[in-house]
Amino acid sequence: MARPDLPRPTEDELIARYFAPLAGPGGLALRDDAALLAPRPGHDLVLTTDAVVAGVHYFPDDPPASVACKALGVNLSDLAAKGAEPRGFLLTLALADDWDEAWIAGFCTGLSEAAALSSCPLLGGDTVRSGGPTLVGITALGEVPAGRMVRRPTAAAGDRLLVSGTIGDAALGLALRRRPAPAWAAALPLPARASLVDRYLHPRPRLALAGALGRHARAAMDVSDGLVGDLAKMMRAAHLSAEVEVAAVPLSEAARAALALDPGLLDAALTGGDDYEILCAVPPGAVAGILGEAGDAGVPLTAIGTVREGGGAPTFRMPDGQPRTFRTGSFSHF
């Protein structure tokens, strides 16, 4: 991507030109050694860090604005799952040797939009040579009322399991990004293809659900490594199991169209990564409450199953009552 004939800005110039305009008040215009954050009294801070790497978590030719959207989004998704409201983030940008200014400009445009949309300003960062592919590392900070972070391992038997939005779109979008394109791609209408690829490129962290999770959910996590694997993780942490109705798992129209062309894609949809939806365990008496609040917040939320006693892997039941097993337990970026 580099055009060696163009002089590239220095690190100080990059900061002044592209990053300082993104800085919130606590970022001190990125001109100090550190940033400042004064948490609201009576609140706990929630901290999460996730990195995305070119060629590992995204395609090197993904639009830089989309890379920024994903890098921030995967972190904000963790905050949302914990019931936290974003307060800001720190950025580590480790650049491949062939970076150019146009990439940085596009990246910062995407970062600025994603940060504004979630009221999560840039607080500070570090820019280094990666010596390999570009890596974008983000540490995001959020706040919850003291003692109210929604935990992952705290589900109880009898809790209903709910997921936000739709599952599997990003995994199908990833398949569509690969070359050669899968056999079913050509038969899928263009709008459906576009919508699946968009879900892969642009996570939509469910921050609007954070408050309702804090009030109603007994446990929650974000679905980032596939519903099957992530549910198994949540149940293992609670020393419990679960039963899920496969037909209840919410699928988008585009995903349904793809599955109609190739029913085997159910594996990809339920075990692929990058959904960035919320999986939560809610006491039966609180289900109506959280569904109502999610509806008010404009976030679809669907009951897909129930937490059960026992420690085995969760059972996914098909409409005929038969259990369905999945090829891979979980997707790993590692």
Place this chain on the structure above:
Amino acid sequence: MARPDLPRPTEDELIARYFAPLAGPGGLALRDDAALLAPRPGHDLVLTTDAVVAGVHYFPDDPPASVACKALGVNLSDLAAKGAEPRGFLLTLALADDWDEAWIAGFCTGLSEAAALSSCPLLGGDTVRSGGPTLVGITALGEVPAGRMVRRPTAAAGDRLLVSGTIGDAALGLALRRRPAPAWAAALPLPARASLVDRYLHPRPRLALAGALGRHARAAMDVSDGLVGDLAKMMRAAHLSAEVEVAAVPLSEAARAALALDPGLLDAALTGGDDYEILCAVPPGAVAGILGEAGDAGVPLTAIGTVREGGGAPTFRMPDGQPRTFRTGSFSHF
């Protein structure tokens, strides 16, 4: 470094075996999507993030425990300069494809020691494939009494400039790590060589000075990119200049021995990076106070010059009164 005949642990196994034992209470045993930090009432959080990359910031064959010490140390040094007390850190470990378990084990031993020494527990992290050299990214969090973070751009004309410890050791240590070794290396006694290399490998963040800085310093930063360049940065931020007595800049016995062999090494000593000492601007009336407290804390602190009106580059004056210019303004890892 990989031995492909040995099976490597999975990410979950790495976390359970090596990282979870390092986690503080807020780290929730690294088994949740996020960490939790409850700042003390009446305190602000200070946040900093810095990454080190193999082949860029350290030698790929540096001992893994030293890499960990450096990765955490460079961040703690920023906290110290801001007058902050460490509360915890998040780790992004982006591993080269040839990582092996022995490297991780050594890295975690060093990280554990450095974290314990500074009461700065691991709160969370992310492990990914780097697709290139190993990168260690750390975000460190500290606390200051509300409104008391020591800023970088707030020096005033007439303030005395002080630095902690000794300057230039790490830059000379870096020169000794390079192959072929510099001409002066052979004439330098082994203990001096060992001490300089140790300063390069193992930053000693001046956390013991944090409280005194908060009480007495008008401005501070850590010296990470060379004294000459970092002082220029601090003065530029304040729209001021400075005058420094070169003879007053504190040098270790080992550095003095090296400079006696090759006086030209003064450039490397004063412009090389990785000192991780503190540079601060202190009102004349507060100098006795901060010197006293630094002495009580066991941290050497030396007055080297004075902040002056005007916006030009700081003047470094030799014992004969002549100004001395330096080859490079600042060391950059970028």
